[in-house]
Amino acid sequence: MxxxxxxxxxxxxxxxxxxxxxxxxxxxxxxxxxxxxxxxxxxxxxxxxxxxxxxxxxxxxxxxxxxxxxxxKWYSKPRDISFKTALAEFTDLFEMIVKEQTGNNRVLLPLSGGLDSRTQAVALKHLKADVHSYSYSFKDGFKEHKISELMAKACAFPFDPFIIPSHYLWEVLDDAAAINNCYSEFTHPRQMAVLKEFKAMEGEFSLGHWGDVFFDRGIAEQDAHLTELDxxxxxxxxxxxxxxxxxxxxxxxxxxxxxxxxxxxxxxxxxxxxxxxxxxxxxxxxxxxxxxxxxxVSLSFFQEAQPVNLPYYDDRMCQFICEIPEQYLADRKLQIEYIKNRDATLARIPWQEQMPFNLYNYENNKLPYNLPYRIKNKISRKMNAIAGKKYIQRNWELQFLGESNDENLRSYLYDASFLEFVDQEVIDSMYNKFKAEDPVFYSHAVSMLLTLSVWNSKFNKS
Structure with missing residues (x-):
């Protein structure tokens, strides 16, 4: 046993x-x-x-x-404590977990324009950890790595910017399937595009996964009327x-x-x-x-290169969340105040979700305060469209659109053995709707069929 x-x-x-x-x-x-x-x-x-x-x-x-x-078992027993006390407890717990997970190892820190990795950057800087940071952006997409680079400079972390190219998926698809055994689709993990670079790094990843779920509302205000099932x-x-x-x-x-x-x-x-x-x-x-x-499941792509640590996954953090009042967790309050208290410089760097505002003025992300940024952004996109540049927002756009991508995609969707597993009528319907009707809506359907095709060829031993 x-x-x-x-x-x-x-x-x-x-x-x-x-x-x-x-x-x-x-x-x-x-x-x-x-x-x-x-x-x-x-x-x-x-x-x-x-x-x-x-x-x-x-x-x-x-x-x-x-x-x-x-x-x-997950529970909800909010303690009768002040926000100040909750913030102090979070500060102590988060930094203790980060310190324990880091030890004397070099930290590989992916930075983004959001709050989870920024919170980690604050803790690691405060703890004087040895950090190598990096970020990635889509080719012809939002330059997320520019915000990350500002954070890295503020922390004096070495920094690598990675640009995710088009067509990379088809060269690494077999490797990706071997890593995750097809338990998630393949167009989301950008890590596969830079796996070689990850393996060349020295250190252990510190990842901010699940921070956005813990430190925000369980449900959006506009959805409060819906049933739990809905x-x-x-x-x-x-x-x-x-x-x-x-x-x-x-x-x-x-x-x-x-x-x-x-x-x-x-x-x-x-x-x-x-x-x-x-x-x-x-x-x-x-x-x-x-x-x-x-x-x-997506962590497997990091684990393939180096060991992985996740401060928000720690059992003590899970228990902490169960005992904090919901109003303190809502709207990222704890993370925002932690960053502002520990490092005002990092707090003043733009927050991607609230561009061009930062943690001190993000509440101004509404008309008329955000109008100049919105106009500038719209003009920039129109100019790029006139120049023939498509603005990339999603990984599947780099991997599925274009003649070469389409040829590779069809080779998997219409593979002879896959047609024995999934009716061609299903494949035709999803593929044709993706191509001619609504590529945004049907991209997931096509991606899942691709995943099932790879699984069928590699793992279907029934």
Whole structure:
């Protein structure tokens, strides 16, 4: 017997066997197609399950689950404390976790225009850590690395800017599949474009994943009237996800309809979370099912190059979040005040989500204060369009658009063995709608079909 204890938010998936036939789980794959991640303990096969967060397992010699017991359940018990006390506690806890994870190692810090990595930069600068920073931007897209470079200079961190090129996906697709076993689609992880550079670095990554979920509202104000089920459903279904999942469900002749099945599963999981506050409950759901099966899967591309540390994943941070009043977590208040208190220079660097404003004046990101920036930005995009430059906002635009990309994409979608797994009618429908109807809406559907094609050729041993 072997005992395995899974962290509250695990860094990677751990597989185990169950007493079931070795057969493809078509229903699970439909959920994967709709959302981009597998739900709960699902995998591609019925006899393979993923160990769940905050749970201790006993496995037999054959790797089958014999016993499981939860040691942590998400809760919401806000303490009656002031914001000042909450900020002091966050400061002490966050810096303690960062210091413990860093040790005497060199830190590889990805910087962005947001707040999670900026919060890490503040802590690492305060702790006088040895840091090598970097950032990336899409070719012909927003120059996110320019904001990151300002932060690196303010901290005196060495800095590398990376530009994500077009067409890189097809050269690294086999390697990417070997790394994540096709448990996430391939157009999101920009890391594959610079994996060679990552491997040449020395140190350990410190990543800010999940900070934006912990330190913000569980639900947006405009969505407060929605039910918990509708909130999760709205959040997890990708554009075009329902279309491709429903088409696959029908083509595989599964019982009932996909949408009813997915809503039933989500509601069942929601019912198991004993939290009354709607925002806290949504945050708990995301941390239980989204973080381990989507966010953590993408960590594998970092882990392929160097060890990975995640301060927001620490068990103590998870417990801290459960006891902080929701109004203190909302709108990134704790992170904003932490940065302002520790390093005013970093706080004055523009916040990408609130361009061109910073942490001291971002509330001015409204008319008429933001009008000059909006006009300038619009003129710049129009001038680029006249010059024939397309403004790139998403990775799939670099990898799917253009003649060469299209040729590579079609070679996977219309591979002979994949056409035995997925009806050509489904592929034709999604591909043609992507090409001629709405590429933004159907890009996810096409990306998921690409992922399933690669999985079918490499891992489908049913």
């Amino acid at each position: 072997k005992t395995t204890r899974v962290p509250i938010i695990p860094k990677k998936q751990t597989f185990a066997k169950v007493d079931a036939p070795h057969a493809i789980d078509f229903k699970a794959i439909c959920v994967f197609a709709a959302t981009g991640f597998f739900l709960e303990d699902d995998s591609f096969f019925k006899d393979e399950k993923i160990l769940q967060p905050g749970t201790e397992y006993v496995l037999n010699a054959n790797g089958q689950i014999q016993e499981q017991n939860s040691f942590f 909130l999760i459903y709205k959040k997890v279904i990708k554009k075009g996800g329902l279309a491709v999942a429903s088409a696959l469900w029908k083509s595989w002749d599964l019982d009932g309809d996909f949408e009813s099945y997915l809503k039933m599963r989500i509601q069942k999981l929601l019912n198991q979370i004993d939290i009354d506050d709607k925002g806290a409950k949504i945050r708990a759901f995301k941390s239980l099912y989204w973080a381990p099966r989507w966010t953590s």
